Amino acid sequence: xxxxxxxxxxxxxxxxxxxxxxxxxxxxxxxxxxxxxxxxxxxxxxxxxxxxxxxxxxxxxxxxxxxxxxxxxxxxxxxxxxxxxxxxxxxxxxxxxxxxxxxxxxxxxxxxxxxxxxxxxxxxxxxxxxxxxxxxxxxxxxxxxxxxxxxxxxxxxxxxxxxxxxxxxxx
Amino acid sequence: xxxxxxxxxxxxxxxxxxxxxxxxxxxxxxxxxxxxxxxxxxxxxxxxxxxxxxxxxxxxxxxxxxxxxxxxxxxxxxxxxxxxxxxxxxxxxxxxxxxx
Numbered sequence: 001x002x003x004x005x006x007x008x009x010x011x012x013x014x015x016x017x018x019x020x021x022x023x024x025x026x027x028x029x030x031x032x033x034x035x036x037x038x039x040x041x042x043x044x045x046x047x048x049x050x051x052x053x054x055x056x057x058x059x060x061x062x063x064x065x066x067x068x069x070x071x072x073x074x075x076x077x078x079x080x081x082x083x084x085x086x087x088x089x090x091x092x093x094x095x096x097x098x099x100x101x102x103x104x105x106x107x108x109x110x111x112x113x114x115x116x117x118x119x120x121x122x123x124x125x126x127x128x129x130x131x132x133x134x135x136x137x138x139x140x141x142x143x144x145x146x147x148x149x150x151x152x153x154x155x156x157x158x159x160x161x162x163x164x165x166x167x168x169x170x171x
Numbered sequence: 172x173x174x175x176x177x178x179x180x181x182x183x184x185x186x187x188x189x190x191x192x193x194x195x196x197x198x199x200x201x202x203x204x205x206x207x208x209x210x211x212x213x214x215x216x217x218x219x220x221x222x223x224x225x226x227x228x229x230x231x232x233x234x235x236x237x238x239x240x241x242x243x244x245x246x247x248x249x250x251x252x253x254x255x256x257x258x259x260x261x262x263x264x265x266x267x268x269x270x271x
Contacts, residue, residue, distance in 0.1 A: 002172055002173075004172055004173050005172075005173050005174065005177065008173045008177060008178070009177070012177070012178075012181040015181065015185070016181065016184045016185070016188075019184065019185050019188040019189075019208055020188050022188070022192065022204055022205070022208060023188050023189070023191050023192030023195065023196065023201075023204075023205055023208070028198065028200065028201065031201060031204060032204070035204050035207065035208075038185070038208065038211070039207070039211060042185070042211045042214065042215055045178065045181065045215060045218075046214075046215075046218050046233075048173060049173055049178070049218055049219065049222045050222060051218045051221065051222070051230050051233075053230070054214075054218060054230045054233050054234060054237075057234060057237060058214070058237065061237055061241060062207075062211075062237070065241065066207065066240070066241060066244050069244055069245065069248055070200060070203070070204060070244070070248070072248070073200050073203075073248040073251055073252065074200055076252050076255070077200065077251060077252065077255040077261050078255075087195055087196060087197050088194075088195055088196070088197050088264065092194065092195055093195045095194065096190070096191045096192075096193075096194030096195035097191055097195070099190060099191070099194060100187040100188065100190050100191035100194075101187070103183075103186070103187045103190055104183055104184055104186075104187035107179075107180075107183035107186070107187070108180050108183050108184075111176050111179040111180055111183065112176055112180075115174075115175050115176040115179070116176070117174060117176050117177065120174050120175055120176055121174075124172055124222075124225075125172060125222065126221055126222040126225060126227070126230070127227065128221075128227070128230055132227050133227060133230055133231065133234070136227045136228065136230075136231055137231055137234070140228075140231075141228075141231050144235060148235055148238045148239070151238070151239065151242055152238060152241070152242050154242075155241075155242030155243075155245050155246050156242075156245065158246055158249070159245040159246050159248075159249040160249075162246070162249035162250060162252075162253050163248075163249040163252050163253060
């Protein structure tokens with residue numbers, strides 16, 4: 001195992017525990033903070049694989065923007081605390097846990113069957129520099145890039161229209 | 172360097188945790204958080220295969236997924252706030268106006 005792999009295993013274990021904590025925490029604010037740890041560990045994994053630009057984008061956008069949005073959402077909806085108000089009944093939790101465990105075991109078994117850990121060669125770091133990403137993005141993916149920017153604009157306007165108070169109704 | 176299956180198993184665990192969260196959580200904001208976990212698992216797979224195949228396209232798609240996820244959270248939280256304003260509750264099982 002290389003140094004990167006040791007670092008990755010540590011990051012992955014922390015991230016996995018944080019992800020499980022996100023979906024089981026009884027306090028919504030704690031869940032949002034565990035989400036920071038899980039998303040940051042994904043970002044660090046990107047950096048370890050060599051995808052620099054996506055890694056820093058992940059940390060900036062997810063940890064910097066999306067989690068803050070979640071915290072605002074929790075504040076504005078006066079999120080309650082406690083298992084009964086946050087989760088479904090124990091039957092739903094049992095069924096959900098069953099589906100989750102079966103899915104994980106299935107995916108892991110499939111992965112290890114196709115790429116056994118012992119024989120799969122380690123891949124060299126990919127070129128994830130801003131220059132490489134920018135060249136590819138503006139040469140081969142210009143149209144999808146424009147479509148995504150339009151989608152973001154539409155989502156922004158849609159969110160404002162949905163969340164603003166309707167003065168007409170109250171008057 | 173990191174071998175492909177290790178990253179894929181990490182992603183599988185994130186995705187499974189997200190699926191459990193969507194099925195078991197009652198609070199709409201927590202459901203959105205679980206969806207974020209699943210989107211991140213997909214990104215992890217895209218980056219891992221991008222490294223394994225020496226192709227930068229996987230990273231471009233990961234960036235697109237991040238952008239769409241940001242739009243989804245913005246709209247989702249606006250809907251949740253609207254729901255809270257109208258029903259004073261954001262439990263997903265109480266939103267049953269369209270239920271037969």
